[in-house]
Amino acid sequence: MEAKVRVRFAPSPTGPLHMGGVRTALFNYLFAKKLGGDFLLRIEDTDQTRYVPGAEEYIIESLKWCGLVPDEGLGFGGEYGPYRQSERKAIYRQYADQLVESGHAYYAFDTPDELDVLRKEAEENKTVFSYDLHTRNKLNNSLTLPAEEVQQKIANGDAWVIRFKMPENVDVIEKDLIRGEVKFNTNQLDDKVLFKADGMPTYHLANVVDDHLMKISHVIRGEEWLPSMPLHVLLYQALGWSERPQFAHLPLILKPTGKGKLSKRDGDKMGFPVFPLLWKDPKSGELSRGYREDGYFPEAFVNLLALLGWNAGTEQEFFSMDELIENFSLERVVKSGARFDPEKAKWFNRHYLQQKSDEELAELFKPILAEKEVVADDAKVIRVVAMIKERCEFAHDLWEQGSYFFEAPTSYDEKTIKKKWKAETPDMLREIVAMLKTIENWEAGAVKEQFSAFMNEKGWGFGVVMAPIRLTLVGSAQGVDLFDIFELIGQDETISRIEKAIETIQ
16 A cells, blocks of 8 residues: 655744745645645754744744645644654654664764864865865764764763764665656765754754654655755665655746846845745844735735746646646656746736625725725725726725725826816816706716716817816826716715816816
């Protein structure tokens, strides 16, 4: 019987979750759900010096907002916990000791200062120092020191780390589910630190041990971890674990220019968020924009992320979560980086906004109206939304596109005045106001009928008066059908706005 698919998203709580991290979580989630498997959340906080308060909560809230709810993990329960690595310290030590005893790892006592000297010497000789099979036999470690001295150093409380002993001239060949066969030679790899004297493992040991104990079947992560794959494969072998996960390394999300990895700096410079939610730095208080607070719908954010590095092999671009699960496969994930297009992100959001019912959008509009201290009945809000939603990408655009339905303009567009407001305009508008006061049925169709009859009687062209009237009601040359505006703002307000403009515009 084939083992159950189990995947994990394992971020470090070192700050806000980047959208690249959310995409990694998404691809893990889609893969698990497609194959009836489990999606786990594990917090990898082995580097306590980089821990940022609030980051764990931010990660969990981000996943929930995106609809990527873990089956188990930190905050979600499960039988393979704890799911925070700092709470698993005792587990890692036994495996570090096992590696030392079996000759696959060793104690190293070199101080940071000693290693810095070696790095500087290498720089002066225009080379790079690496703690590896070429240098380890000349350094301060349990491979070069007598066993008694090693024990004495540990007993004295000297600082130490446990390093992996990279085998000599071994080809590590592994199949990556996205990149195909990947080959590394151990002569080019260094002896990575696995465990530190403070009782904490490094990422390399902790993630291999956890993946094994949590029965992870597939490790789907960013391509920045590809160089670590040979060490992880060798650790599985050294620990005597014949079964190990299959690996898949996802392409980078690239800057809009296509050159280099997408960063917060790019977002700040070009005016778009790179984090799912608003983030406030606990130290500096600096705020970083989030897709949620910028007005994106979670389904739009998830849809755009899914297409960064994956496609269904069809022309389809809009996918619900269920459709993504049904269509997803690692075979259709590309190897090369995926360029992020902030305009495409807005395009996705526009699509999902247009798909919402007028009633749903009215509910989103109501808090904005309340903020502006506007009181309006539901029927009017729904009608306004129906008229203006085609012009909107975000819910907050509803105010920009429809504020004139709720409050009179306080200024008038200068360009429209210069172009359309003639010397005779005020007198013509006064006559129109007099006519509007006589209308008894104020529905758009009835008003239009009487207005047209009046214009024909006067022999005036519609083009001469329509733009000035729109200017008086809206404040600019923008807006929906003029007679719909008449009906919705009401007879008294229509007349009041025209009269005010006649007095105001010179």
